[in-house]
Amino acid sequence: MDEKFDCIIVGAGIAGLAAAMILARNNMKFLLIEKGDFAGAKNVSGGVLWGTDLARLVPEYWKEKDGGWERFINHRRLTFMDEQSTFSLDFKSSHFDEPPYSGVVVLRSKFDRWLAEKVQEAIDESDYAMESFIATNIKVDEVLMEDNKAMGIRTGDEEFHTDSVIIAEGVNNLLSRQVGLQDDYVPADHMLTGIKEVIRFDQKVLEDRFQLDGLSGMSNEFVGYATDGVEGGGFLYTNRDTISLGLVAGIKDMREKEKSPHDILNHFKEHPVIRDTIKGGEVVEYSAHVVSSGDKRVMPRQLYKDGVLLCGEAANLLINAGKAIQGMDFALRSGIIGAETIIKAKEQGDFSSRTLQEYRQALDDSYVMKDINNFQDAVHMLHSPEMYRDIPNLVCDFGRTFFTIDNQPTQKSRKLFSASVKKHSSYWDLIKIGFKGAKSL
Amino acid sequence: MKFYICIKQVPDINAPVQIKNGDLIRDTDRTVLNAYDASAVEEALVLTEKNEGEEDGEVEVVLVGPDNASETIRKALAMGADKATHIRTDGNTDYDSSVYAKILASFFKDKEYDVISCGKQSQDTDAGLTGSMLAEYLDLPYATNAVGLQMEGNQLIVTRQGDAGREVIALPGPCLVTCSNDMNEPRIPSLKGIMQSKRKPVETIGLETLEMEEADLQTQTTVTGYREKPEREAGQKFEGDPEELAHKVAKLLDEEANVI
Amino acid sequence: MSTLLTHIAISDGTIKRSSLEVLSYLRQQADTHGHDAEAVIIDAAASDFVEQVRQYGASKIYTVEDPVFKNHINTPLLKALALVMDKADPYLFAFASTEGTKDILGALAANQDAAVLSDVSAFELTGDGIKATRPVMAAKILSENEARGDKILISVRSGSYEANPKGADGEVVNIDFSIDENEIQATLREIIGASGDKVDLSEAETIVAAGRGTRDEEGQRLVTELASVLNASIGASRALTEAGILDPSLQIGQTGKVVSPRLYIAVGISGAIQHVAGMASSKVIVAINKDPEAPIFDIADYGIVGDLYKVLPPFIEELKNIKR
């Protein structure tokens, strides 16, 4: 079959789906290829899709009868944890109650499938209704290169030709490496394992327990004891009648400390506060997946070359700076920008890096690269032992003494704080962390 | 050679479900092509390919089901079936095997074919009735639970798994067979297959176009509700030195469980 | 007063225990509700089995005897069943859920315009029909069903009820049967891998089931030895039947057989839901698997986490000692 496509997108994750939506709307002839049984089949990262970009893909998605999302976030919490206690920063605001929401919780296996249906609708309405496809259960084995320019893909013994390829394959970036955009060796200390359980409750119980109203939801990040002394952090998001509870932990650090993700998750679940939070729930799903740390040092030096672009986590577009994991929103925006670049390339009849470099330019100008650049220090801090060990201990220790009333003369809080500091960290270290922290935010 | 394959769209049994007040609540509306039907399609494709050159082999799939079953039909077309008929049931999904068999029977009444092939059972309900019902309505010789098929002239040679062993049965055409997934590994559609499937003809017809009586659409059985199975508790799990484990468990089986 | 009729399945010259389970239960139901429990034997030597069926309390026993019934062929069987239904006019006609039954149940229901429920695990009579429980979704959950009408067919999973003898001097009614060769369009050419005198898996008291973990010669040898020590039947997961290592008739699960032995030992089987669908109602389940996370451990009463090649030899020795 010698039909040539304008574009072939590899991977129907958020980045690939976003790109496909834009291509379909602009009457491009393309293929979106996903190796899972369906879009989302392989995805475990139930999480929060931050920001309002989703409305750019599916305008007024909140009006859809059964949209793919679970709840909108109007309640956020950052929790420091030591062995017995938690100390939380908690923010809830009705300011977030009106669409467009600034964050929705999604379960990817459902959300991606829904988004893929929306893309299919867009294809059906496009000029290439019969020529553009979403093909699932197909793994792309190779991006075909000719004179260092992408000109097609191979799956099994079938080859398909195209003017451009968008690689949106996620974190296991085999193709990005194959085309020479990603180094073959990604140091393990920049890779984390994300594991997650979906725990089911009676919906009423869930809503009462987390004070949810209608479709409002909460996101909670955890630092400290959550990861049992291993680099990383935990999270809890409320879905319709389940919660996603999980953590991300450094692969290298885990290996050194001889701990498995499963052990750490169990450890997290046994914390008295978490135990109470998940009481009565039933685990209905367990999954694990590699995720990058968001350290810019592992970003590919370049995100494009002749005829090919990297979008989403394939380009390591992600930050995990303590207050949230942002990967899906970056994937979505980069998919949009990537597709827009391809459309422009088609208009100009030039798919070489000359045109495609505009992708990098637009990405640099967007919040994606700005945030990635600005929050690097925060990323480093989050992945430092101080942050996942000392600070939570210190904060909880302070909390414990501060909130204790034991019929003894009460000390001033400053004094309590310095006592905690003495116990858990030297002043000098604290100053260092303070600096780091201040710099990074 | 003309094969008709009856294919059904069924819920994915691997997806989590819950039961609330007797109702079955599925986490997703994800559906699949019934695995046994996929085997039936596969086998028909193999048999018609073999017969190529002699005369034109044709594989047509028929599905009775709601609008959203078109994805399942595409799957069969992407595997390689030539065309499809979608008999739309619109809202009604509570039909039992008997109603589906009657609908299919009235569809086949004026059709020409050599073989009608069904799955041996639906993966979700395991009923295993539709195939032989359809054969009875159409007055066709049939065999169920086929684990192997072959063409011999216009006879279909069916190897079926029976109580006594594998029975090899010769059926004169036209005939009907129900297929077990033990007979092959259904192919996964290739990208070319997926692309071609979009251009293959799918005829969509409504139930009202079939000659059926109102009563034919009435089920004689109903599902009144669902229940959890009595939970089987995980018992004791032993790890450690194999010798010790072997001794310990053998003893427990003898003295505690009393089953030796 | 209506008739509750049980079909007596015969295979390899013996009555399937599961038919007697069904008959015993129907006799009990007949007693409670004031109905008649009757039975039908269709076989080349039907009269040979009358005595045994009598011991299970059928008040009337229909026999249809013809050489054609030596092997399972659906056309004559359907014809005979239709004849019997005309004669006995059963309100409920129950079968053991064998492969033979699965082959004809739908066709018989269509022919008789009867309501039908297959593979039930429990049922009871109601005023205007029956209520029955069926395992669905690969036996993950149970569905409650109703069948209405004045003619109802069901097939019952083996092991759902106990077979209890209860003497009765049931009257024997012989039904004349003949069939013209031309009526039978299908021809049975041969039977491969006939089970011979092996115990039918669905009736076995002890089963050693072999999975992918046992696929080499040594694994098979260990499984065979374990089975022989325990006087057990050997079963298999699809991984082994598909690979041609064990006979397809030994497959246990959704596609294969449903079993309910007193003791089930799963060796090197992961516990996929389609396998579990066929064995979850075993009384005692033992699992030997090297993967501590294997789902089979979720339902095993005794789980041994370990390499079967290391665990089985001492296990077999120990069992030999116990047996002695």
Ligand SMILES: Cc1cc2nc3c(=O)[nH]c(=O)nc-3n(C[C@H](O)[C@H](O)[C@H](O)COP(=O)(O)OP(=O)(O)OC[C@H]3O[C@@H](n4cnc5c(N)ncnc54)[C@H](O)[C@@H]3O)c2cc1C
């Ligand atoms: C446990 C966990 C929790 C997370 N929580 C959050 C959160 O709360 N908020 C947030 O914003 N981010 C979160 N993330 C990060 C987020 O999931 C990723 O950044 C995001 O999914 C990246 O999207 P993507 O489209 O680039 O890649 P993916 O979503 O990974 O999609 C890539 C797709 O490509 C397919 N594919 C790969 N190779 C091939 C091939 N060769 N051929 C065909 N198809 C292929 C894959 O099957 C997959 O479907 C979390 C991650 C983890 C692991």
Ligand SMILES: Cc1cc2nc3c(=O)[nH]c(=O)nc-3n(C[C@H](O)[C@H](O)[C@H](O)COP(=O)(O)OP(=O)(O)OC[C@H]3O[C@@H](n4cnc5c(N)ncnc54)[C@H](O)[C@@H]3O)c2cc1C
């Ligand atoms: C429609 C449909 C119907 C099906 N019907 C059936 C059916 O009726 N019956 C059936 O069985 N399957 C059926 N299947 C297939 C089923 O899904 C599984 O693929 C199959 O049961 C797997 O067999 P297994 O457990 O032997 O193999 P695997 O899943 O590969 O498991 C092998 C296990 O052996 C363990 N192991 C390996 N080596 C060792 C060792 N040295 N010591 C100890 N443990 C070891 C491994 O840890 C693993 O857990 C069906 C599938 C479909 C789609």
Ligand SMILES: Nc1ncnc2c1ncn2[C@@H]1O[C@H](COP(=O)(O)O)[C@@H](O)[C@H]1O
């Ligand atoms: N709605 C349907 N459309 C097409 N074929 C069907 C349908 N329902 C049942 N069948 C066929 O009958 C088989 C299953 O029968 P049963 O187990 O009785 O539901 C399937 O494998 C199909 O071949």
